[in-house]
Amino acid sequence: MRLHSLVAAAVAILPSATSTGAFSPQPFVVRKHVSDTCLSSAVAEITTSPIAGMKPGTSGLRKKVEVWQGVDDANKYYVENFIQSLIDTAAENNGGKMIDTVIVAGDGRYFNNEAIQIICKVLAANGVKSIWVPQGGIMSTPAVSAAIRMREGGAAQGGIILTASHNPGGPGEDFGIKYNEEYGQPAGEDFTDALYEKTTTISSFKSLEGGDDIDIGAEVNTSFQLTEESAVTIIDPFAEYVEVLKSCFDFDAMRAFAQRPGFTILFDGMHGAGGPFAKRILVEELGFPESSLMRCDPKPDFGKCHPDPNLTYAAELVKKMGLDSDGSSLGCTDATPALGAANDGDGDRNLIAGAGCFVTPSDSLAIICDNWKAIPHFSKAGGPKGVARSMPSSAALDVVAEALDIPFFSTPTGWKFFGNLMGSKEQFDQRDYTPFLCGEESFGTGSDHIREKDGLWAMLAWVSILMDANKDVAEGEPLVSVQDVVSNHWSKYGRHFYCRYDYEAVDSDAANKMMDLIRTELVAGDVSSIGADDSGIKIVSGEEFSYIDPVDGSTTSKQGLILQFEFENGDPARAVFRLSGTGSAGATIRMYLEKFEKDESKHGEAAPVALRSLADRAIGLVQLKQITGRDAPTVIT
Template identity: 45%
Template sequence: MIEPELITKTLETKPFSGQKPGTSGLRKKVTEFQNGLYLHNFVQSIFNVLDANELKGATLVVGGDGRFYNKQAIQVIFGIAAANGIGKVLVGQNGLLSTPAISAVVRARRALGAIILTASHNPGGPNGDFGIKYNIANGGPAPESITNAIYQQTTKISEIRIAENVVGAIDLSKLGVTQFKSFTVEVIDSVSEYATLLKSIFDFNQIKSLVARKDFVFNFDAMSGVTGVYASRIFSDLLGVPLANLINCVPSEDFNGGHPDPNLTYAPELVDKMNKGLFDCGCASDGDGDRNMVLGKRFFVNPSDSVAVIASNYQSIPYFKSGLKGLARSMPTSAALDLVAKDLKIPFFEVPTGWKFFGNLMDANTLSICGEESFGTGSDHIREKDGIWAICAWLQILAVHNADAAKPFVSIESIVHQHWRKYGRNYYSRYDYEEVDTKLGDEVMKVVSDGITDRSLIGRSFNKDGQTYVIEHADNFEYKDPIDKSVSSNQGLRIIFSDGSRIIYRLSGTGSTGATIRVYFDKYEREESKLFNDTQTHLKFLISIALELSKLTEITKRTEPNVIT
């Protein structure tokens, strides 16, 4: 068969404003990406930043979460990649690859990097959100030096190179290779390489024995995102979970009208079942598969507790049989993980929000397990957070705790309570105020920032019902990377009290409309009599202080957050 020549063309273009990537790439409304050469400009800007010698003949991984516009965008990427010297593109069948699976494929195939099409946990559909980000050769998100360079390219781009006869020529539904002269596209199985990796990490036979127990029932909600494809192959085919216990597992371009964010607000079907006590373990993942939520029977596992429990039970997981190198969390995440690191006498790191900061530590062989309060948990097996990995970790821990089938079942709640009794409990919550007018969001942050700058917050005391909070420290978090020595400033406003309690304020960059104000509350308790209170009740006074200090209600007129975690 004769391989067709590439028919390349140079398109004239002009910059679009606002193509600055956030912590998780560029996210905008679908309609904005569909506007003329908007997508083309950003993709070409990625290639403009990369070294031409490295591009020539290199392998690139491409895939996404299946949201609206994914398939069209992938075809455009094929054309631009071919015209810019890429030799081969690996793409998931039907364009589907979870973000963790992409990281795994990049690492296994020694690819130059990946272009990932996802807006993660944001809604999809024609009027929803779309996103694109570039991952580097370690399988992780590009560092700020690269994303900043991409943004600079978007501000001055004037032409796009594209192979016109490649765009639309690839049938994404069929596994196989399409060959052009000097350019190849291979449609790969979306699951196989990732599943093979998981089998090397966990004892699937032991987990399968857990799943087979009559006194254990597992339920998984893919929230109509990409992990539905992985759930049937991993949870059902490999671990024996009945297909009836896997819900919302057909990927949908608009996530069946839902919001694919695995939390107590946006996963109501699963939460309702767990609150009714229908299952012993209920889990969910988000649109692109990198986030997770874990629930026990009538029991919610806070993501900050989840990573701490996984770390403290690391010996249950075969991958960590030689021990842990270190632990890390994002700054807004509760300090529960710190206590585990101290107990294990291993290095601990507090980093800004963004998985790329963990990647540097992993590449330096100093980090094994890490997590973010935003339902992100992972390890150094890849360079992205990994929802399915976290769920398998919990199943493995449950399997070890229940190795003797003759004994009563040890529940998720019991395991967490054991953890609190050993380490104490960090009462933790996050309030999300979504789609706030950007100017109002900036005003809220300025109120707190001004108090930090002029030090008027230091020493302020708050007293109520026998509780006293005194502000001991306040700053705008700055991180100095111990590996590459880079400095990341303005990473979140911190209010730290004399008892170690914390309030943190951040403006999130993961939405496409307005701003999301996130306020975090963290309070540690050691006395056993105080370990089992209701979280919101226990944090009530601290929450009221946070609202008072920021004047959030007064400025935004919001009396309630959209989401409480």
């Protein structure tokens, strides 16, 4: 087992550490200095063997941290094998020439800093000339995307991000590595498929032997010369990200609105990478008080919390917003914040809530689209030129896009599928869909300002919407609330009741058996003979979602099983089943439920209540309980 020698270095976000991963939080301070340090080391080529199971999922490769640490002999050199395969793939995509500049950063989870050391040595030994590491080793995924695109005019050809996103961290928990390409977007399937193939044939890797560890807590602009041609430079983690957000929003107007009586916010960083960025933006740039922040100090185990910003795992924030665990209101007081938000481990996901009002990610996306005039990134261009959602997300965005005559796309789950649409002009010289708005039901929202979903961007979009909604409200009058904005949207477009049931760590064979049953009996089979159940719900059709990319023409198949239903009164509904690609062990079955309701008198019903009969019908048809043995979902969001 490798020693955690790296984490003994004093760093800005993570100032002190032991091998247990226990950190004492201190203020984040960017220290700037220019110096060069030579770390004497020799390049070595080390014999290795392929390690099974290195196939990246929806967003990178995620495994239990012990696997990455190489605790078992079978997993020795796990990080080295994966990184060697990754940069060999990147070099092939670069015309056979090794890439010059790479960012290496992580979300601060357990094993983050040791992995940075290992990766930098492999990169340097392979001739990567410039390796950028953020001070302290921590950088949110949106910030990495911004730095790839903007730092030194977009000099970076990629970014290696150490994250398992919303999965837990700490000993015995999850670790992951993903790769973002030169435009800042997650690597596409062509890249990850080629990477995986290399992991199955690898016989050696290059690394450095000897020399001291890199002090990732050193002052910004410090350089460490690892070989004659390769150096690590410590960079400011905030610079490009702050700059790009200022280009998207009116910071001066938001700074004034932050002082408006009655407008208070609460941001939950869930002890992830987004916390320091929230402090920099919300407190230092916009002037909100520090009391607006909770859990914004990164911790390697996320403070024992599950850093997934949903109604279950963000329970503390949810309660402070006057909400129950099903999203229904528990009642509010004058102390309830007007706007609440949470980020996940790497800062790219978001939960949005108002006082006594949970905003589903699908509704949030549709409302941002409908209120584009309030957001300078869109208003300066006359509105979005294209919008997209993942297929399992609700059709709330579709309705708005149709009303506003905006080109609309439904893609497979995974932010990488939005990349070609955002880069259609920049990368492919085709129709320009920017400014572009996109999102997923899995608490991801973003635009073309970077090539990742962006939790803080989503919160600032909502600040902008509320600021615009209250521009004519006199001092002393009640402010237009999040609930008002949501209710007005439903009145205008109707409500898409929406829920997701997650069944985590299901036996993989059982999960696949259930999916095969759906394919055979409900997609390929004849469902016309299946009658309605006692609640009057009838299955109408089944299909398996496949996607043809409108930009490069590539096809992605088997992206979810869709069952269309009809209620007794003729109202349409659907259930979607997928196996998630973001887990580290077993299988996660996701069931997505949606029902459209135009009747305003029914808009106030809690979504889990409105969808309960549909859930029962879908669960029964696919024999979920019988096949998996699960009586209830792990999480409902």
